[in-house]
Amino acid sequence: MQGTPTPWSYLLVRLLFKFVLKVFYGTIVINNADLVPVRGKPCIVCANHSNSLTDALLLVTSIPSNRRNMLRLTAKSTQFGKKTFTSWLVESAGTVPIHRRKDFEGPVDNTQAMASLIQALEAGDAVMMFPEGMSRFHPTIAPLKTGVARLASDVLSRHRDDPEFELAIVNCSITYMHRQHWRSDVLVTWHPPLILRPKDNPELLDPVNYGAIRELTSQIYRQISSGTLDSPSWNLVKLSKLAARMYAPLGTTMSLGDHVNITRIFLEAFKDANEETVSEQSSEVQSEALKVARLQADLKAYQDQLATLGIKDDRVRTFPSLSRHEILRRMIIRLSWFCLLLLISIPGLLLWIPVFITTFYAVRELKNGVMSDVFDEIAQYKLVYGLISGLGVWLCGVVLTLPFALFTVFLIPAIMWMSLRWMEDCVASFRAFFSLLRLLRAGKPALTETKRVRDGLHGRILEWATKSLGLPPDPENFFLQTGGREKGRVMSSWHSKTGYFSIKRRRKRDWNETLRPYEVEYIYPEEDS
Incomplete structure (x- = not known):
């Protein structure tokens, strides 16, 4: 089996969104992509689902093209039949519509959808399913539906006369640092596939014991939750x-x-x-x-x-290493650096203004609905509308500079990218300036007391981490030796100095950093009881 040939629309979707995801998210780290079975071997890809269409786009772009022709997508049926760019993308990529009970009054029939997925698997394709059954903006993984296990049972039962037939279930954990914010980071972790065969898994053959379906569903849940943050609050x-x-x-x-x-x-x-x-x-x-x-x-x-x-733990940790004079000196440096970067970013920012305005109004209109229903779609709308408006800016710029189009076709995206990179450093300088200012305003007595509390907590955390949780006692040296050059300071190193000004991406000291001039405390919707 060689799998279904890749349709041109799928290649277009993959190329466009691989680009826009790299612009929207600062760093996308993909672990263990080599665990995905190669083309021709039927497999079901499963992942946690907290960011609507963005989750599917991440999976599509994180699987190496030399391993799979395509990933057969599934999506809620309400995404189909609309006169929108998103609907066109979903339909043209060969996506299979899934009817959800919450979207309809009365029972739903997914017989045709399951038949399409079985046909794709028997052709050697990889199909994608989100076993939670819906996307939601909540820190815990919802109880998994049994659809994946039942699909695997149906496929194995159809091949019960071929004991060597293999079906793989490949689970993936997606972790967003801040899923809806520009230049935040994403971790995509692939797990070892669960290999199912008729001869090894007779409990999954028809007539199947429902206990075996539940056990396989539990295995899927354990793998997915082991690679992400699964919290009740x-x-x-x-x-x-x-x-x-x-x-x-x-x-x-x-x-x-x-x-x-x-x-x-x-x-x-x-x-x-x-x-x-x-x-x-x-x-x-x-x-x-x-x-x-x-x-x-x-x-x-x-x-x-x-x-x-109004300060962070790191400022308390290093107190009182900075004198008042040193804090003022650093504030002047941060403010000067902020002004310089803002000045050189202005030409590119003018090109970004239509993108910012478009995405702002798109998300604003989205938030007019029930917040708990739309929080998971914010990143999707920013990506789609940002892509459309960004392409519009690029085309308009090329047309307006037609005599020099051969140059501006490359120059415009280069200017936009560099201005975005400079703005990341600009915002970081702005944030550092106000962090130092708040440190001055806090006063020595308050900081001294907070430092005392912090030292006590740090000792308790370190003892707990090393004695009960099995973590290394010296994390700074341990992780320096085991790798992790994506982030962190490497003192007296050329890599550290050049990394800060990298054209590819900003070298972050904090994985929770985003392209925001100030910190915003969000009140996220909790799960309804």
């Missing part, structure tokens, strides 16, 4: 990120995968301590859970204190 995610930053402070040379993994380790430990079943465990387990609960409460109080002062 946003607050617990924030506390876990704070604990991870205190354990591995700002400036630690660490890959995005390491950063997410450490945050996930703290998150899972917090979740275990909050489990209702803890009361049924041994006294030792209860004592440890109580200790973690107290740490969690103290971290929350410290987090609130940082918010009151």
Whole structure:
């Protein structure tokens, strides 16, 4: 089997959105893409689903083209039949419509959709399904539907006379640092495929035991959740990120995968301590859970204190290394650098203005709906409308400079890209200036007390991380030796100095950095009870 030939529209979608995703997100880190089975081997790709169409685009662009001809997409049926650019993209890429119960009154029939997916798998294609069944802006993965396991059962049953027939389920974890913000970062982690054969998995052959379907669904959930942040609340995610930053402070040379993994380790430990079943465990387990609960409460109080002062943990960590004179000197440098970068960015920013206005109004109109229903579509709308308006700016610029079109066809996108890069450094300088200003305003007594609290918390976190969670005792040196050049300071290194001015992307010290001039505290919609 060689798989279905790649349609031109799919190639166009992949090329366009590979470009626009690299513009919208600062860094897209793809781990273990070599685990995806090669073309001709039927496989079902599964992933968590929190960012609407953007999730599908990330999966399409993260699979190497030399491994798969195409990824057969699935999407909610309400995306089809509309006179919109998004609808055209979805339909022209050979996407299979899935009818969701929440979109219709009464029962839905997906018989034709399942038949199309089975046909694609038997042709050696890869099909994509989101087992949560819907996209939602929530920190926890929804209970998985059994559709993937039932599809796998149907395919295996059709090939029960070929005991060597193989079907792979390839699970993927997508982690967005800030899914709807420009120049934020994304981690895409592929897991080892679950290989199913008629001879090895008779429990999945018709007539199938529903317990086997549930067990396979549980396996899919465990793999997906093991590579991302799966939390019952946003607050617990924030506390876990704070604990991870205190354990591995700002400036630690660490890959995005390491950063997410450490945050996930703290998150899972917090979740275990909050489990209702803890009361049924041994006294030792209860004592440890109580200790973690107290740490969690103290971290929350410290987090609130940082918010009151308007500063971040790293400023408290390094206090009082900076004198008042040194702070003022650095403020002058940051402000001067901000003004210089803003000045040289102005020509390119003029080209970006139509894009900013278009996306602003598109998202503004989107937010007129119920917030919990549309938060997951913000990035999708920014990507689509940003692409359309960006292409419009480029075409208009080429037409207006027609005598020099051979040059401007390349010069315009180059100017837009460089102005975006300069703006990243410009915003970082602006943010650093106000961070230093808030440090001055906080005053020595308040900072001294906050530092005392922080030192106590840091000691407790380090002891917990090394003795109970199995993390290395010296994270700064450990991760410096294991890699992670994507971020972090590398002192006295040419790589560190050139990386800051890299044309490709900004060298970030903090994976949570975005292209925003100031920090905004969002109140995200929680799951309805």
